[in-house]
Amino acid sequence: MCRDSIGPVPDDLLTPDPLQPYDAVLLVSFGGPEGPDDVLPFLRRVTAGRGIPDERLVEVGEHYALFGGRSPINQRTDEQLRALRSELKNRGSELPVILGNRNWYPLLDEVLPELAAAGHRRVLAITTSAYPSWSSCRQYRENLAAAAPAELTVERVRNYATHPGFVTANVSAVGKALSELSGDPATTRLVFVTHSIPDQMALSSGPEPRDRDGEYVNWHRHVAQAVAAEAAPELPWELAFCSRSGAPSQPWLEPDINDLLTDMAAQGVTDVVISPIGFISDHMEVVYDLDHEAAETAEELGIRMVRAATVGTDPQFIAGLADVALERAAEARGEQVHPAVLPGAPIGLTVCPANCCVNPRQPDKPAI
Known part of the structure; x- marks a missing residue:
């Protein structure tokens, strides 16, 4: 490096x-x-x-x-x-x-x-x-x-994540991935993937008042909806998760991408584009969890899978x-700012209150 x-x-x-x-x-x-x-x-x-x-x-x-x-x-x-x-x-x-x-x-x-x-x-x-x-x-x-x-x-x-530039880059990546598939749109799906986190962490994400499911999931849904509407308005889409690492007794965000692929195969889905909107570049959760594990699952299920690029x-x-x-x-500098953001989407804070994205183990730990 x-x-x-x-x-x-x-x-x-x-x-x-x-x-x-x-x-x-x-x-x-x-x-x-x-x-x-x-x-x-x-x-x-x-x-x-x-x-x-x-x-x-x-x-x-x-x-x-x-x-x-x-x-x-x-x-x-x-x-x-x-x-x-x-x-x-x-x-x-x-x-x-x-x-x-x-x-x-x-x-x-x-x-x-x-x-x-x-x-x-x-x-x-x-x-x-x-x-x-x-x-x-x-x-x-x-x-x-x-x-x-x-x-x-x-x-x-x-x-x-809700800046139009991030969304536009993901739209381009999804469009290119879709061009590599030639399956029937009726049996093709678009799946957006991000890193799973514990349910409680997701619920406490963002400042209060929060979306019902927490801002982590809320933001991903906004981005997924915007990308899907632009890149593939005719395709159903779902949000899935990868890289769970917690104890089996602790609830984490679901569905896992491999479980979702299994369910889709049972429903007759033959082609899937996976869009890793939770990541801005390729790292282990992308190249191992998606390019290796999810691709292997898709192959075993007889699903043609194409992974869209990260925005890079x-x-x-x-x-x-x-x-x-x-x-x-x-x-x-004290100037009035008009943040660029998707219509109707949440705008990130530059200065967060103490109750924003609470640390699950050390809630009072200092942060900038």
Whole structure:
């Protein structure tokens, strides 16, 4: 993975920059192992404090072995980092755009002190997770709060899944995937997939008052509906989940993608497009859970399955990230902001109340 060189605040920021009052942009990703020797240390870091034995982590690590012990997320994030730098530069910003990871190098607890030491004082964070929940939003905010030195202020952009750029990029990906199928529309289905989380975490996602099922599910339904209406209005669609990792006794969001495929086959479905709208790039939950496990299930059931691409570096998506960064900067300057968002869809918060996406184990843990 590319390691950024963090320099001092540029002199040319004496002239107005569209991202002022910020003096750096931090792209915050999950991170992933770069080789076999990294897998177990990486998984220990991801699951720290949860009491999961190494024996179980070794089992999970076998997923990475299929890919040489290397997660694809690092390369995909580097590509997004370069694309975002270029887009912000095209918008007139000269701020450095730096990468920091929660779970692997370059780690936030190294990058943020380096930014402070180089003279940066107010940083805008853009996370690589687009939806509200503890695991996909507040946990990132907690990690940023824990890693930031006292002299460094870190703020963030809003959750951006309902930005039109994210939706348009997914529409393009679904359209391309559908073009690879030639089945009867009557027996073809569109399935949107995201990461499963515990039911209780889903119900407490977002600020109060919440949608009946919580904002995590609500946001996914808004995005799925918008993508389906544009890309395949004639096809039925469903929302499914992958990557469940909790104890069998703990309820998690369902249906699992493999169970849904089994049910669809019993109903005579022959062709399925899977759209991973819960992810902005390929990583283990996509390349293993969907491209390997779900594809294997579909083959056994006699279903032709095509997996739509994640948004990655689609220009519409990257432009959307730049949009929300510029929105946040304008808000920080005290200007009136009109967020770009799907009609009727929820708008993410830039400053969250204490009861937003509650931490299931440590509800009072500090977060930016």
